Amino acid sequence: MDYEAKAREILNSMTLAEKIGQMCLGFISNENLNEMLEAIRQGKYGAYLTYADFSDKKDMHDKIMQASRESRTGIPVLYGKDVIHGHFTVFPIGLGMAAGFNPEFAEKVFSFIAEEASSEGIFWTFSPMIDVARDPRWGRIAEGFGEDTYLTSRMAEAAVWGLQGRDPEALGKQEKILACPKHFIGYGAVEGGRDANTAEISQHTLMNVYFPPFLAAMKAGAGSIMSGYHDINGEPVSASYNILTHMIKELGGLDGFIVSDFGTTAHLLKYRYAEDERQAVDITVNNGMDMDMCSSLFTKHLEKLVEEGKIPVGRIDDAVLRILKTKLRLDLWNRKVGPLKDKGQFKLSDEAKSLSVEAARQASVLLMNKDSALPLSKDIKKLYVAGPYVHARREYFGCWCLDGVSHVIEPVIDILKRKLENVEIRHLDYFMSELILSSEDYIDTVIYFGGEAPERSGERNNITNLRLPEGQEEQIISLANRGKKVILVVVAGRPLSLARVIPYVYAILYVFHPGTGGPEAIAQILTGEAEPGGRMPVTVPVSEGQIPLYYNSIQVRSDRPEHLKYNDMTEKPLYCFGYGLTYTDFKVSDIKVDRNEIRKNESVRVTVNVENTGTRSGEAVIQCYINDCVSSLLRPCKELKGFKRVTLDKGESKIVEFTLGKEELGFFNHKGEFIVEPGSFRVFVGLDCENTIDTCFVVTD
Ligand code: BGC
Numbered sequence: 001m002d003y004e005a006k007a008r009e010i011l012n013s014m015t016l017a018e019k020i021g022q023m024c025l026g027f028i029s030n031e032n033l034n035e036m037l038e039a040i041r042q043g044k045y046g047a048y049l050t051y052a053d054f055s056d057k058k059d060m061h062d063k064i065m066q067a068s069r070e071s072r073t074g075i076p077v078l079y080g081k082d083v084i085h086g087h088f089t090v091f092p093i094g095l096g097m098a099a100g101f102n103p104e105f106a107e108k109v110f111s112f113i114a115e116e117a118s119s120e121g122i123f124w125t126f127s128p129m130i131d132v133a134r135d136p137r138w139g140r141i142a143e144g145f146g147e148d149t150y151l152t153s154r155m156a157e158a159a160v161w162g163l164q165g166r167d168p169e170a171l172g173k174q175e176k177i178l179a180c181p182k183h184f185i186g187y188g189a190v191e192g193g194r195d196a197n198t199a200e201i202s203q204h205t206l207m208n209v210y211f212p213p214f215l216a217a218m219k220a221g222a223g224s225i226m227s228g229y230h231d232i233n234g235e236p237v238s239a240s241y242n243i244l245t246h247m248i249k250e251l252g253g254l255d256g257f258i259v260s261d262f263g264t265t266a267h268l269l270k271y272r273y274a275e276d277e278r279q280a281v282d283i284t285v286n287n288g289m290d291m292d293m294c295s296s297l298f299t300k301h302l303e304k305l306v307e308e309g310k311i312p313v314g315r316i317d318d319a320v321l322r323i324l325k326t327k328l329r330l331d332l333w334n335r336k337v338g339p340l341k342d343k344g345q346f347k348l349s350d351e352a353k354s355l356s357v358e359a360a361r362q363a364s365v366l367l368m369n370k371d372s373a374l375p376l377s378k379d380i381k382k383l384y385v386a387g388p389y390v391h392a393r394r395e396y397f398g399c400w401c402l403d404g405v406s407h408v409i410e411p412v413i414d415i416l417k418r419k420l421e422n423v424e425i426r427h428l429d430y431f432m433s434e435l436i437l438s439s440e441d442y443i444d445t446v447i448y449f450g451g452e453a454p455e456r457s458g459e460r461n462n463i464t465n466l467r468l469p470e471g472q473e474e475q476i477i478s479l480a481n482r483g484k485k486v487i488l489v490v491v492a493g494r495p496l497s498l499a500r501v502i503p504y505v506y507a508i509l510y511v512f513h514p515g516t517g518g519p520e521a522i523a524q525i526l527t528g529e530a531e532p533g534g535r536m537p538v539t540v541p542v543s544e545g546q547i548p549l550y551y552n553s554i555q556v557r558s559d560r561p562e563h564l565k566y567n568d569m570t571e572k573p574l575y576c577f578g579y580g581l582t583y584t585d586f587k588v589s590d591i592k593v594d595r596n597e598i599r600k601n602e603s604v605r606v607t608v609n610v611e612n613t614g615t616r617s618g619e620a621v622i623q624c625y626i627n628d629c630v631s632s633l634l635r636p637c638k639e640l641k642g643f644k645r646v647t648l649d650k651g652e653s654k655i656v657e658f659t660l661g662k663e664e665l666g667f668f669n670h671k672g673e674f675i676v677e678p679g680s681f682r683v684f685v686g687l688d689c690e691n692t693i694d695t696c697f698v699v700t701d
Helices: 003-012 016-022 033-041 060-069 094-099 103-118 149-164 168-172 203-219 241-251 264-270 277-286 297-307 313-329 350-362 412-419 433-439 472-481 518-527
Strands: 024-028 047-050 078-081 224-226 257-259 364-369 382-386 424-426 445-451 485-492 505-512 586-593 597-599 604-612 618-628 639-648 653-660 679-686 692-700
Touching (some): 016 024, 016 297, 016 313, 024 033, 060 078, 094 149, 094 350, 094 505, 103 149, 149 203, 149 639, 168 313, 203 241, 264 277, 277 297, 297 313, 350 364, 350 518, 364 518, 382 412, 412 424, 412 518, 445 472, 472 485, 485 518, 505 518, 586 618, 586 679, 586 692, 604 618, 604 639, 604 679, 604 692, 618 653, 639 653, 653 679
Parallel strands (some): 047 078, 224 257, 382 424, 382 445, 445 485, 485 505
Antiparallel strands (some): 364 505, 586 604, 604 653, 618 679, 679 692
């Protein structure tokens, strides 16, 4: 279909008030329901969101859709929701999905999520969250794909393809939904890790670190983009011409529309950027905002501003055309809105179960395994389990989950009891450590299921202390001091510093809030039925004092050891980006490039030999990094440019290949041009960002 022509035809039949209605996303609650139904019937809203659980009004969303169909234009209203990492079936939080280093798998997961959401009439999700984050104090680090631009870009496109389909026409299918990559741009760089705070980002970092994931998402076809709550370089992002119009629409080529974050138009007053509500609307619309989320200020002031000539009709038409084209791509006129499901009756399908367990397995990173404490030895006769996650269900869902069904989750203790039927598993429901320890003196091995409650991460949940929540370190240490062999499982929404407990434990399995399949995947890993599949998508600091600490810094520590050190502690991370152990060992050797010299528009093929040198089969995540040795703008000492997950039997080896071309070798210069500069490049391949072998090649003009 010629969406542009069809959208214009609709636009030409609309009044100014109806056009403005399309630019408003309304908030529906149980309290304002009737009022909103009437407003939608009058064409006052183009979209809506709700956090309400309308379980007593199962056909509510169909009714709302019907109301929009009864409006004079009959343009269907778009229902958007935060289905961030799962609807009924919940998958790992962003960090956990990223730990899988597996975009092909992530695409399947997001496709599954789209299907579940669209079955209830949710045709738009405010996801994926693709803010690169280098500060674990920031609670929303949980939602994104970590600190790396390349990994986040691959995950961003996978999410968009999964939700919308790869073929642009696929978005019209009933089971596909519109993606909304967010929060443009640089939200992860907020000062002090304080949510929605100011971010100061140089042009060079903005374009080369924060922009590429959004560019990848837009190239993958994302039909909408959400701007952030924060301000950067002196402007609130939701009111900046450079950010909204230049970066998203001109550079990114967004054909769809930009939606603000919740209430950001009104925030322009708090920012002291607008004198009053009218001026706030004037600024944001003139600078490129297409849809206002829930401030209701467009409804109040936009029509008048256009009539007074403050905002050109052309700007309104542009916004509405974008919204209409997207609705046409979604085939919203023909979509069926299914009734709300009875969550109490929800059962996990086999597909949902295997997908969620596999996703959770890939979100689990084995950080330490002294004396091969894991998988659990077959000789163990008695096991003690302790810690706040022993009976957890919903806690596995993480910080941003509205509709996840937790009754299908079996607590990890029950799963372990089933899997280890010859082991006596003990647990006391309360934790007065001295009492437990003395009553369980005869048990050697303890698995401590600790970590963060979901509410400790996510929006507005910033912390300054990156250690385990109060009391957990003491419990772990007291168990170890009683001679127990402690195996630590940490379930968390950010990388936590475990420095204090490391000397006391034998193994650490680190699991980013893993969703529905979490306890089963954890139990499978502990018992050795499955491998820990994840690798760290973020650097784990030893202490908050080191922040920001990320692997792809410009300067190399070893080049200036006397300057880049701290006098009072190490400058090294506790665990580096890309790190993660397996139950076997891998050796990467024999790095080769197929050509020592390439032209700027050509590519080079890099190969390594990967051998499983351990005692069982396993999966390696082979990572490829580059360094542009001399450049006109300083480039990172190492940057990820490829990764591959390979499964090898014991003793087996395989050649793993990466291709590095313009996309991988180039960067944005100060003029905003994407260039590849001639000169030497070093390429590193290995099992994490530090454990690599390398070679080099030259790029000529
Ligand atoms: C969050 C967004 C979210 C929106 C709608 C905001 O507070 O920043 O990420 O999509 O609310 O729920």
